[in-house]
Amino acid sequence: MGLQEKVMVEMKAAMKAKDSVALESLRAIKSAILLAKTEKGASGELTEEEEVKLVQKLVKQRKDSAAIYKEQGRDDLAQPELAQVAVIEKFLPEQLTEEEIEKVVVQTIDSLGASGMQDMGKVMGVVTKELAGQADGKTISSIVRTKLSS
Template sequence: MIRDDIKSAQIAAMKAGDKEARAAIGLIQAAIKNRDIEARTQAPVADDDALVVEVLQKMVKQRRESIAMYEQGNRPELAAAEAAEVAVIERFLPQAMSEDETKAAIEAIKAELGATGMKDMGRVMAELKARHAANLDMSKASGLVKAALS
């Protein structure tokens, strides 16, 4: 499980004296704990790793947005700190699908659902997310689905 990997990495970072990694992993654990608290009021989640991956992907997206703002604001030291956090967070994410693999998955789902045009985009995106959310950047996939359906 990803949670176990995160806990092990935190212990290793503590032993190694890696303050940056330890701090980033602490942020990861705090975000996961917050998500767990939110999930208490909702239906139970069947796949814990999916929940953790969702949290990690959100954290990476937030940090990439921060990096872009710091670079626009001419603050390279803050952008570098955020980039270091992204590197730590991405260690725990599953390997992302390549663009070719994503296109193949979209074509398979398109054929399976009988999708022909843009009116079917919602169905294709929902199925793509259900099958590949952990390994896929859905914002990039959206553009590929549009291209495949137009």
């Protein structure tokens, strides 16, 4: 079952449960899928990798918005964003812990023979591909930076 079908099933359940937060989140996913399928140069169908990237983008947008709202002391606006994040994250593969990410980063650094910050781009490229959908780019970046600078 593809992402769009899963979203439609969840939307029906959210409508029956009168869960407005879930419904709004699911509609955002559905909208993003339709936009991606119909944009110029699109094949009309999304690969699983494209679907994961799309969902990650939606999660990141909401987390960024929530952070900005909190920074401005607007918890009333941050809470709905974080509630949507919880709903949207259900459609991502299970996320790895920092320790698991660290293991992959260390293995990659060893295999590439990376020695300093000048190799960060190489390491990030390999690790990001390997952990696609399983880890946040910001987390990967901070771990790579820490490992390469030590």
